Amino acid sequence: MSNIQEQERQYIINTYNRQPGVNPLLVKGEGALAWDEEGKRYLDLLGGLAVNAVGHCHPRVVKAVQEQVATLIHTSNLYYTAPQVELARILVEQTFGGRVFFANSGAEANEAAIKITRKYAGLTQGPGRFAIITAERSFHGRTLATVTATGQEKYQRGFEPLAEGFRYATFNDLDSFARRVDRETAGIMIEPVQGEGGVYPAEAGFIQGLRELCDRENLLLIFDEVQCGMGRTGRLWGYENYGVKPDIVTMAKGLGGGLPIGVMLAREGVDATFKPGDHASTFGGNPVVCRAAVEVLKILLEEPFLEQVREKGELFKNGLLKLAKGYPGLVREVRGLGLIMALELAVPLASAVQRRCQERGMLINAIGENIIRFLPPLVITVEQLEQAIDELEQVLKEAEAGEPS
Ligand SMILES: Cc1ncc(COP(=O)(O)O)c(C=O)c1O
Structure with missing residues (x-):
């Protein structure tokens, strides 16, 4: 356990149930990427629970804040x-x-x-x-x-x-x-x-x-x-x-x-x-x-920002639907609009899938036992979304073989 993780247990009331060794200690973010203290890179599909809409540390936001903070x-x-x-x-x-x-x-x-x-x-x-x-x-x-x-x-x-x-x-x-x-x-x-x-x-x-x-x-x-x-x-x-x-x-x-x-x-x-x-x-x-x-x-x-969100949402949804088709025993439903999406599993493996994705360098959010929610930064690229679908497919493949539990 790192010093920070030990101190968190000692000084912060445990409402978020962070687990040492499971929940990473994040130190840096850029766009749809975040890094932990060991330099491991994560594709962030949780997006600060919908907060990092324009991505981590958007340069224009950083500049505006820096100017205002100094004034x-x-x-x-x-x-x-x-x-x-x-x-x-x-x-x-x-x-x-x-x-x-x-x-x-x-x-x-x-x-x-x-x-x-x-x-x-x-x-x-x-x-x-x-x-x-x-x-x-x-x-x-x-x-x-x-x-x-x-x-x-x-x-x-x-x-x-x-x-x-x-x-x-x-x-x-x-x-x-x-x-x-x-x-x-x-x-x-x-x-x-x-x-x-x-x-x-x-x-x-x-x-x-x-x-x-x-x-x-x-x-x-x-x-x-x-x-x-x-x-x-x-x-x-x-x-x-x-x-x-x-x-x-x-x-x-x-x-x-x-x-x-x-x-x-x-x-x-x-x-x-x-x-x-x-x-x-x-x-x-x-x-x-x-x-x-x-x-x-x-x-x-700024045009075409929102249009691109709709396009990326469509692309991501289609990717998830393809997974649902490929793994009918594991996936029950795909829901969402734009870049708020969910994959409802037919089995109570949401936490296991979340943990496995994290190990593979991707942050997602499990809701209860069956639902996986995606709230990526809206600036996420098409390539990053395609990569996310590939990662999920690997994890579902492992799950089908009974690996993550
Ligand atoms: C729809 C909705 N309303 C209200 C809240 C509460 O927001 P906050 O945590 O900023 O108080 C949330 C947080 O998840 C939410 O999703």
């Missing part, structure tokens, strides 16, 4: 800073109008969405409207409210009493959502592509139906795009795949180029619900993070 690192939100306003302007122009609130993580962005939804419903429809319907298998964060919004009991156990005011319905089942609406309902929150739950894209009819349901019942529709936004699906926002706009969208992960950020954007009319003093964040909209995010958005918006 002004932080001020209070009592003062104006230019990077914050520039980022907000780009986000508003690239979505559906309205205004933004800046936070530091996905969970905080969702907290802001929950709070503004409750206040808006109370103001527009009277007291007693506070409930938000979310989907089973969803993931919205780990704060007390967002873990309650998360439709998975395993994340909630032990932390009761949970926050009040959340109801659950079945993803991709419009009737299930419609049945949950009552006089307490204020809004509906979903991920257009469920990420942590195992990569399940919403069906177009479901999303369109939710929009109609919300319009009919005067509910706010919230899309949590913390994972599936920022170009991940090959469109800047996941909702663009469905031709449906929400009232509120939340963003985080890939937006900061590796720095912590969270954004809650509310459409015009809803945005004015928050008044001075209603909500705040000391670090929210920090100038360094905002400079990084402005650069990330400029990169994502």
